[in-house]
Amino acid sequence: MNNSCACMDHVVGKTARLEFTVSSADTAIALGSGSVNVLATPMAIAWCEAATTAAVAPAICGNCTTVGYKIEFSHLSPTLVGESVYSSALVESVSGDRIVFAVELGNAQAPVGKGKITRVRVDQKTWAN
DSSP states (O other): OTEEEEEETTOOEEEEEEEEEEEEBBHHHHSSSSSSSSBBBHHHHHHHHHHOOOOOHGGGTEEEEEEEEEEEEESSSBBBBBEEEEEEEEEEEETTEEEEEEEEEEESSSEEEEEEEEEEEEEEEHOOO
């Protein structure tokens, strides 16, 4: 990444919270990650990643984007089809082009998942089709 870009210099502490309703397309059965009709772990992670991108979106300049780099996630409890969940992300630190987020997934009853996601800032032109 171009060292002269400062778009991530002031994102520590930024947050985002998104809400989703689990559909049959979001289940372990539908995604092939299990044999029960509950929220699939890959979808839970995708929703947390969506919160990470939303947390930094206002700061990203037109030349930059972020891509996933590392995920540490614990899926703590099942969520049934029709239940609502929220995903939240907090920017904990930025080191060079790496952005570390604390993420949580939850519903009205209990925590559903939590972890850390690291994203890397990249030049959008490098990856444009």
